Amino acid sequence: MSTQSEKAMRRVRARVDGTVQGVGYRPFVFRLAAELGIAGWVLNDERGVLVEAEGPPDAVHVFLARLRADAPPLAEVRGVEAQDVPVVGEAGFEIVSSVHGGAATAPVTPDSATCDDCLAELADPSDRRHRYPFLNCTNCGPRFTIVRGIPYDRPLTTMAQFEMCDDCRAEYEDPGDRRFHAQPNACPICGPQVRLLERSGEPVEGVGDALRAAADDLLEGTILAVKGLGGYHLACRADSEQAVAALRSRKRREDRPFALLVADVETARSLVELGPVEEALLTSRERPIVLARRLADAAVAPSVAPNVPDLGVMLPYTPMHQLLASDTGVPLVMTSGNTSDEPIAFADEDALDRLRRIADRFLIHDRPIATRTDDSVVRVVRERPLMLRRSRGYVPASLDLPVPSSLHLLGVGAEQKNAFCVAKGDRAWPSHHIGDIKNYETLQSLETGIAHFERLFEVEPQLVVHDLHPDYLSTRYALAREDVQLFSVQHHHAHLAATLAEHGETGLAVGAIFDGTGYGTDGTVWGGEILVGGLDRIERSGRIRPIRMPGGARAVAEPWRMAAAWLTELQVRLPPAFEDIAQPRWNMVARLSINGIGSPFTSSAGRLFDAVAALCGVRLEVTYEGQAAIEFEALADRAAVDPYPLELEHRGTAVALDVRPTILAVLDDIAAGVPVSTISARFHAGLARATTEALVLVAGRQELDLAVLSGGVFQNRLLLELTTAALEEAGLRVLVPEKLPPNDGQIAFGQVAVAAARLAAG
Numbered sequence: 001m002s003t004q005s006e007k008a009m010r011r012v013r014a015r016v017d018g019t020v021q022g023v024g025y026r027p028f029v030f031r032l033a034a035e036l037g038i039a040g041w042v043l044n045d046e047r048g049v050l051v052e053a054e055g056p057p058d059a060v061h062v063f064l065a066r067l068r069a070d071a072p073p074l075a076e077v078r079g080v081e082a083q084d085v086p087v088v089g090e091a092g093f094e095i096v097s098s099v100h101g102g103a104a105t106a107p108v109t110p111d112s113a114t115c116d117d118c119l120a121e122l123a124d125p126s127d128r129r130h131r132y133p134f135l136n137c138t139n140c141g142p143r144f145t146i147v148r149g150i151p152y153d154r155p156l157t158t159m160a161q162f163e164m165c166d167d168c169r170a171e172y173e174d175p176g177d178r179r180f181h182a183q184p185n186a187c188p189i190c191g192p193q194v195r196l197l198e199r200s201g202e203p204v205e206g207v208g209d210a211l212r213a214a215a216d217d218l219l220e221g222t223i224l225a226v227k228g229l230g231g232y233h234l235a236c237r238a239d240s241e242q243a244v245a246a247l248r249s250r251k252r253r254e255d256r257p258f259a260l261l262v263a264d265v266e267t268a269r270s271l272v273e274l275g276p277v278e279e280a281l282l283t284s285r286e287r288p289i290v291l292a293r294r295l296a297d298a299a300v301a302p303s304v305a306p307n308v309p310d311l312g313v314m315l316p317y318t319p320m321h322q323l324l325a326s327d328t329g330v331p332l333v334m335t336s337g338n339t340s341d342e343p344i345a346f347a348d349e350d351a352l353d354r355l356r357r358i359a360d361r362f363l364i365h366d367r368p369i370a371t372r373t374d375d376s377v378v379r380v381v382r383e384r385p386l387m388l389r390r391s392r393g394y395v396p397a398s399l400d401l402p403v404p405s406s407l408h409l410l411g412v413g414a415e416q417k418n419a420f421c422v423a424k425g426d427r428a429w430p431s432h433h434i435g436d437i438k439n440y441e442t443l444q445s446l447e448t449g450i451a452h453f454e455r456l457f458e459v460e461p462q463l464v465v466h467d468l469h470p471d472y473l474s475t476r477y478a479l480a481r482e483d484v485q486l487f488s489v490q491h492h493h494a495h496l497a498a499t500l501a502e503h504g505e506t507g508l509a510v511g512a513i514f515d516g517t518g519y520g521t522d523g524t525v526w527g528g529e530i531l532v533g534g535l536d537r538i539e540r541s542g543r544i545r546p547i548r549m550p551g552g553a554r555a556v557a558e559p560w561r562m563a564a565a566w567l568t569e570l571q572v573r574l575p576p577a578f579e580d581i582a583q584p585r586w587n588m589v590a591r592l593s594i595n596g597i598g599s600p601f602t603s604s605a606g607r608l609f610d611a612v613a614a615l616c617g618v619r620l621e622v623t624y625e626g627q628a629a630i631e632f633e634a635l636a637d638r639a640a641v642d643p644y645p646l647e648l649e650h651r652g653t654a655v656a657l658d659v660r661p662t663i664l665a666v667l668d669d670i671a672a673g674v675p676v677s678t679i680s681a682r683f684h685a686g687l688a689r690a691t692t693e694a695l696v697l698v699a700g701r702q703e704l705d706l707a708v709l710s711g712g713v714f715q716n717r718l719l720l721e722l723t724t725a726a727l728e729e730a731g732l733r734v735l736v737p738e739k740l741p742p743n744d745g746q747i748a749f750g751q752v753a754v755a756a757a758r759l760a761a762g
């Protein structure tokens with residue numbers, strides 16, 4: 001009898017790999033076992049989760065399938081490997097406490113937007129967490145931004161200073177509870193609190209509910225500094241031109257668009273055009289800022305996003321933001337808490353000090369932020385996400401390396417939009433957005449960020465990979481590291497490799513890598529490159545015809561200088577847009593573009609956009625890099641498709657994109673009074689066509705069928721759409737960055753991908 005029933009039983013040992021610790025995976029297994037009548041146990045070990053399950057074979061079969069299929073929202077199961085083991089006749093299922101004293105290598109997961117269960121509690125007047133701005137559970141809440149070290153356990157988070165009350169502790173210890181081992185678990189009795197402060201730092205008198213008072217302030221037009229998840233924001237109501245204009249002028253010389261926070265998708269739909277992909281991104285648990293086309297009747301002040309057709313919109317990602325957005329009931333500007341070029345403030349004293357000049361009041365709380373983490377930004381091109389900044393919500397999720405690394409690696413990235421990347425084996429961890437490393441503060445956040453990631457993921461870099469540019473502070477940091485091997489990767493090779501690697505490609509491709517600036521192997525400034533290569537090597541097969549950058553870096557801030565260089569080269573007269581430039585200044589720049597003093601040659605596509613935008617009078621000077629190109633793209637009339645001439649010059653096996661006929665045609669159109677909307681469209685179409693021709697030609701010679709488009713210039717939606725479509729029409733498969741940005745935010749990942757491939761190749 002007993003033999004009979006034992007025969008009918010099956011027992012398996014299953015190994016679950018992936019992000020399965022600190023995300024409610026063991027309680028999920030526990031509940032699943034109870035539901036299916038399975039006996040056995042589950043535990044965390046250094047590799048992930050280990051399960052033994054015993055029961056009727058059918059039930060065990062279903063159990064194994066659901067270990068992956070029904071995993072909790074924040075878990076990412078990479079594999080379930082099961083083997084049969086002898087039946088032991090066990091009854092009941094238990095969560096065994098961890099071997100090796102716990103989750104020593106528990107991967108830290110990204111911060112995640114408040115889940116529906118928590119939102120329901122937040123809105124429920126009878127719940128003990130009604131309107132509690134820090135409620136969370138195993139399925140949602142802060143992670144990366146509160147972690148100070150590993151193991152990922154409360155004492156090593158910024159929640160350490162808050163002792164759980166009896167109710168919270170009971171939830172935390174109950175395997176059947178949604179808050180079982182939720183490290184940031186808290187309630188109004190025991191957890192963090194918000195406070196509303198005057199600019200002076202004194203508490204605002206007579207405030208009951210600080211959040212409601214803050215919402216009232218916002219409705220009255222006050223500018224608030226708001227301490228969020230990864231840093232301070234500056235907030236004001238977005239429908240008041242007076243409030244937004246005041247914020248803009250206090251932030252100083254900023255033309256950059258401000259992002260908006262709205263309470264729900266319906267409100268978002270009233271502001272911008274949303275397709276299914278945009279909506280999915282907007283409501284995803286990563287909650288990025290989604291750039292989408294502004295509706296004509298959007299109730300948003302003009303100063304929110306001057307001269308651009310898109311608005312950046314996001315939904316609340318913490319209970320506090322949810323309350324602010326729904327209490328005010330209007331779209332709110334939610335822009336990073338800093339003045340122009342500084343990094344976002346995240347430490348309280350520093351924020352009070354720096355933002356006092358901008359904010360009228362402060363909405364703060366007493367849970368410290370461990371790592372400064374900016375909002376992520378994404379737009380949708382051809383129904384695919386195009387990441388513009390990958391940070392809060394996505395970091396520190398890992399990416400696979402297509403060629404595993406035999407050494408522990410660190411890629412230090414470039415200089416602008418810096419992010420670094422650590423890697424070992426087949427996994428790489430691209431960092432949060434560090435920013436432009438050109439001052440002590442950003443360099444310091446690079447250094448502390450690297451140390452933090454090395455601890456979190458137990459990477460001890462043996463090989464440090466840096467850009468070829470000798471003067472980047474990231475390069476200098478790499479060179480100063482002791483006891484490591486060094487390896488340099490050319491900037492545009494890193495762009496190409498990062499794109500290949502995130503798509504798991506190990507083969508060869510042709511690539512158009514268009515950006516602002518990158519140090520070439522010949523010491524000149526590259527930025528409009530046609531490459532052939534793969535992870536381990538590249539060859540330069542073409543480029544945009546080089547021109548001088550009069551005054552070097554000054555030409556980036558003053559696009560008219562690039563226009564002047566072309567006009568001098570082509571020996572043509574100034575268009576009307578240049579009448580305001582004083583003759584001596586003009587002469588000086590013209591001279592520089594001839595004698596070349598401090599004015600290197602560049603093949604940069606970004607500078608070409610600057611030149612044409614300036615010729616059209618769109619912008620002679622800019623307050624942020626790429627501004628002229630962004631505004632020029634915005635003006636394009638998509639109906640006009642007659643491309644400008646742009647010829648391919650052949651030099652041996654290399655091609656050059658000769659843009660001189662383009663510039664002349666632009667000047668003709670300007671003289672003929674053709675509107676800028678047409679000029680912009682014709683320019684985009686011409687560049688896309690010539691880029692396609694060059695790539696198709698090179699691909700044909702090398703018998704390749706794969707093309708890569710990347711570099712910051714491909715943040716331009718029109719150029720990316722036109723070029724991708726034309727390449728596909730010509731029969732090429734096209735890869736575009738999705739998980740990482742096409743801008744220099746992808747460089748560090750590309751650096752480690754190249755290094756790993758080179759190590760493998762010997």
Ligand code: ZN
Nearest residue numbers: 115118137140
């Ligand atoms: Zn939750």
Ligand code: ZN
Nearest residue numbers: 165168187190
């Ligand atoms: Zn509590």
Ligand code: FE
Nearest residue numbers: 515518712744
């Ligand atoms: Fe770049």
